[in-house]
Amino acid sequence: DTEVTQTPKHLVMGMTNKKSLKCEQHMGHRAMYWYKQKAKKPPELMFVYSYEKLSINESVPSRFSPECPNSSLLNLHLHALQPEDSALYLCASSQGGTGGLYNEQFFGPGTRLTVL
Amino acid sequence: QKEVEQNSGPLSVPEGAIASLNCTYSDRVSQSFFWYRQYSGKSPELIMSIYSNGDKEDGRFTAQLNKASQYVSLLIRDSQPSDSATYLCAAGPFGNEKLTFGTGTRLTIIP
Numbered sequence: 001d002t003e004v005t006q007t008p009k010h011l012v013m014g015m016t017n018k019k020s021l022k023c024e025q026h027m028g029h030r031a032m033y034w035y036k037q038k039a040k041k042p043p044e045l046m047f048v049y050s051y052e053k054l055s056i057n058e059s060v061p062s063r064f065s066p067e068c069p070n071s072s073l074l075n076l077h078l079h080a081l082q083p084e085d086s087a088l089y090l091c092a093s094s095q096g097g098t099g100g101l102y103n104e105q106f107f108g109p110g111t112r113l114t115v116l
Numbered sequence: 117q118k119e120v121e122q123n124s125g126p127l128s129v130p131e132g133a134i135a136s137l138n139c140t141y142s143d144r145v146s147q148s149f150f151w152y153r154q155y156s157g158k159s160p161e162l163i164m165s166i167y168s169n170g171d172k173e174d175g176r177f178t179a180q181l182n183k184a185s186q187y188v189s190l191l192i193r194d195s196q197p198s199d200s201a202t203y204l205c206a207a208g209p210f211g212n213e214k215l216t217f218g219t220g221t222r223l224t225i226i227p
Contacts, residue, residue, distance in 0.1 A: 031213050033213070041219070042204055042217035042218065042219055042220055043160065043204075043217055045214060045215075048213045048214070050213060055213065056213065056214060088159070090159055090160070094213065096213065103148055103208055103210075103212065103213060103215065104150065104162060104165050105150075105162070105206075105215060106162060107152075107159040107160050107161070107162075108159060109158070109159050110158075110159045
């Protein structure tokens with residue numbers, strides 16, 4: 001099974017709402033990622049979890065809060081977002097650790113987020 | 117600053133011809149290279165990875181790596197309309213989770 005799943009597919013939220021994006025993988029990967037992608041731009045790395053520990057935070061505003069409950073799950077909690085945060089949010093996973101020498105990252109289908 | 121550069125296109129290729137996509141990178145620490153295909157409104161899909169100098173073939177796709185010249189290319193033989201997409205080049209060091217993505221090349225296959 002080489003699939004990364006994400007829910008929901010679409011999300012519309014107001015600036016005062018709190019919502020969460022969810023990601024799951026069953027490939028036994030130990031590294032999981034959140035990316036943000038705006039139209040006609042490449043994916044922009046937000047966070048990396050390696051062995052369930054936050055290893056990279058790309059200076060993301062605190063209104064985005066990641067969580068890794070276990071090695072298969074990754075959440076992104078959203079609070080007080082701005083309209084400019086509207087984008088496609090992508091989750092990815094890779095083998096990670098010493099076995100992840102080549103770091104092939106596999107993306108989920110994404111969540112299309114609109115902030116009103 | 118680590119950079120991966122691609123020609124943004126659009127690159128138009130007749131159906132059945134060979135499409136050639138190019139990518140250069142500035143960080144000599146980069147050792148692993150990837151090509152992703154992204155259809156409009158969809159997520160990136162990994163189609164090729166290459167780590168050693170030379171060619172790597174997978175079906176209609178061939179990735180080429182030249183570390184001395186710091187470029188990576190992707191050839192698509194017998195191009196099909198379904199190959200029309202944006203192709204993202206990415207590079208990273210061995211054992212490092214952070215990839216640097218290029219801005220992508222938009223490819224259009226003309227029937």
